[in-house]
Amino acid sequence: MLWHMPTDAAAPYPTIAARARTPRLGVTVVTDLVSAIVRGDLAPGSSLPPEAVLCEQFGVSRTVIRESVKRLEEKGLVTVAQGRGTQVLPAASWNLVDATVLSALVANDATLGILDDLSTVRASLEGVIARDAAAHRSEADLERLRTAMQLMRDTIEDEPAFNAADVVFHQAVGEMSANRLAVNIVGILFDQARESDRFHLHSRLETTLEEHERVFAAIETGDPDEAEAAMRSHIADAWERRRPPSPKR
Known part of the structure; x- marks a missing residue:
């Protein structure tokens, strides 16, 4: 299903495809964001939507989003820069033997x-x-x-x-x-x-x-x-x- 962004959002951010909520919310958010990056929905050099937008799209707290972004950073998919937000990195930076990343690559x-x-x-x-x-x-x-x-x-x-x-x-x-x-x-x-x-x-x-x-x-x-x-x-x-x-x- 799609979690739609707020209508009053200040900028046109992409809507991330998200699955139904589960008890392991962080795992679901990470998996869906990894898939979005691998598919190219979030292109290299682009920024992840702000926390508030992601919270609305996924229906989770800021804490879950922050932890999920940390997991993405550990997998080499994004970098967090002060004042520039969270930017998507090119495929050359990705940890391709990470199970979540590799699974998304195979699926797509x-x-x-x-x-x-x-x-x-x-x-x-x-x-x-x-x-x-x-x-x-x-x-x-x-x-x-x-x-x-x-x-x-x-x-x-x-x-x-x-x-x-x-x-x-x-x-x-x-x-x-x-x-x-x-x-x-x-x-x-x-x-x-x-x-x-x-x-x-x-x-x-x-x-x-x-x-x-x-x-x-x-x-x-x-x-x-x-x-x-x-x-x-x-x-x-x-x-x-x-x-x-x-x-x-």
Whole structure:
């Protein structure tokens, strides 16, 4: 729904699309403002409407608006300057791995460019994680990975269960890596990809299983080069299979 600005407002400020009020008002305001900035409703260099206008549009207190603006500033979307108000920053300043920002980018990605970039970055990072797993695997690690691999084999006829087993496999590989930063970033990227309906188009399960078997074999035999190559190839090829047509590439 839209919260309309007061008719006596001194300046023509954009009306921010806002959802129905919830107990977590601050979260809702931040999410809606992030979406407005990502969509371009609030362009770089422009100013956020004054507190009074935002309070009216969202139906919240000044305290909620001030806290929400602080969250936007932390995410790199705005800067607060004395005497100039709150200005929207260009995309180069945004924290793109922030879950709220990334979610808005994916949701408003008409050309799938963000999901393309996300898959490229994820392939690189998961390749590094698989290499690390192959180089430092323990028998306990391998046993967990064998269990995850067998779960994928056992669920090949049940796509939802297979997809859940796929997640378990990647988590098991991540647990074998000492590169916690890469694992954390991959988790954020993967979570956001999975939230997009366009990521969940049917993928050939037999092919996906074969790709995981290759990753598993390389880690089990302790071949870091092959583990990295197999994981990179799997992530890139899996996205190409899922990717729907779009006007631009």
